[in-house]
Amino acid sequence: MPEPLVALESAVLTHGLPYPLNLETAEALEAAVAQEGAIPKTIALVEGKVRVGLSREEKEALARGGAEKASLWNLPALLAQGKSAGTTVAATLHLAHRHGIRVFATGGIGGVHPEPYDESADLLALARTPLLVVASGPKAILDLRATLERLETLGVVLVGYRTDRLPAFFSPSSPFPVPARVETPLEAARVYLEARELGLGAVLLVNPVSQGLPFERVAAWVEEASHQAAREGIYGKALTPYLLRRLSELSRGETDRVNGLLLRENARLAAQVALALSGLE
Ligand code: PSU
Numbered sequence: 001m002p003e004p005l006v007a008l009e010s011a012v013l014t015h016g017l018p019y020p021l022n023l024e025t026a027e028a029l030e031a032a033v034a035q036e037g038a039i040p041k042t043i044a045l046v047e048g049k050v051r052v053g054l055s056r057e058e059k060e061a062l063a064r065g066g067a068e069k070a071s072l073w074n075l076p077a078l079l080a081q082g083k084s085a086g087t088t089v090a091a092t093l094h095l096a097h098r099h100g101i102r103v104f105a106t107g108g109i110g111g112v113h114p115e116p117y118d119e120s121a122d123l124l125a126l127a128r129t130p131l132l133v134v135a136s137g138p139k140a141i142l143d144l145r146a147t148l149e150r151l152e153t154l155g156v157v158l159v160g161y162r163t164d165r166l167p168a169f170f171s172p173s174s175p176f177p178v179p180a181r182v183e184t185p186l187e188a189a190r191v192y193l194e195a196r197e198l199g200l201g202a203v204l205l206v207n208p209v210s211q212g213l214p215f216e217r218v219a220a221w222v223e224e225a226s227h228q229a230a231r232e233g234i235y236g237k238a239l240t241p242y243l244l245r246r247l248s249e250l251s252r253g254e255t256d257r258v259n260g261l262l263l264r265e266n267a268r269l270a271a272q273v274a275l276a277l278s279g280l281e
């Protein structure tokens with residue numbers, strides 16, 4: 001029986017949440033996976049090496065700040081230069097796949113930003129990397145409609161976990177329907193095996209957060225934060241961390257609380273799917 005491994009990303013540790021909440025959250029995610037009986041593997045770059053599974057000291061060092069943000073386009077250079085970095089969904093997917101891991105939990109995926117043009121490498125990585133990814137939908141800072149269209153175009157298998165609507169990260173629902181839903185981790189595992197059989201890319205299992213924030217309220221904060229980013233000329237890989245930090249300030253920490261909660265819930269569900277998958281084989 002294959003081991004029930006669950007990959008966890010580390011950009012949320014280095015760029016997603018403030019210290020020490022980021023470290024506490026990273027530890028809590030591993031604990032949540034282990035509690036379900038699966039094996040957590042947080043992936044990151046540590047001094048020029050790919051690490052699949054981090055020690056407490058490595059997590060602490062990454063959480064304290066100064067680490068880079070590794071996507072695919074800078075991954076080889078960061079390694080060659082001996083750098084430490086948190087890995088985005090795109091980079092984590094790629095590295096997890098190379099290590100034979102089939103299930104991955106994150107908070108929200110990157111996607112299509114509102115104007116000016118900016119589209120996360122997460123989307124193409126999902127299209128070509130055959131893992132089951134549990135997330136609470138695209139991050140709230142994104143253009144949800146455009147991101148959904150790109151997921152369809154790219155042929156990313158999209159499945160709602162006990163929902164017919166696309167979750168919107170901090171909010172459990174949005175106006176946009178998903179093409180399929182499942183009710184159990186076992187059903188999700190079956191969809192994943194069919195996708196593998198067909199040679200498709202990732203299966204994105206979207207999991208609504210249990211206690212989220214109203215969609216309209218988050219949308220208002222996002223609008224304000226996006227205008228500020230535009231005024232300050234923030235773009236590229238700095239944009240997502242900037243917006244998440246501004247949302248945290250505008251919501252007086254509410255978004256950080258929900259971010260922590262949804263990450264834990266996704267880790268738990270990913271562990272359950274990994275176990276179901278091990279049982280099927
Ligand atoms: N989810 C979070 N916090 C984060 C991220 C996701 O709750 O920091 C990270 C993920 O690693 C994702 C990245 O891959 O943000 C997207 O960055 P970009 O938009 O620059 O591709």
Ligand code: MN
Nearest residue numbers: 118119120236
């Ligand atoms: Mn980008």
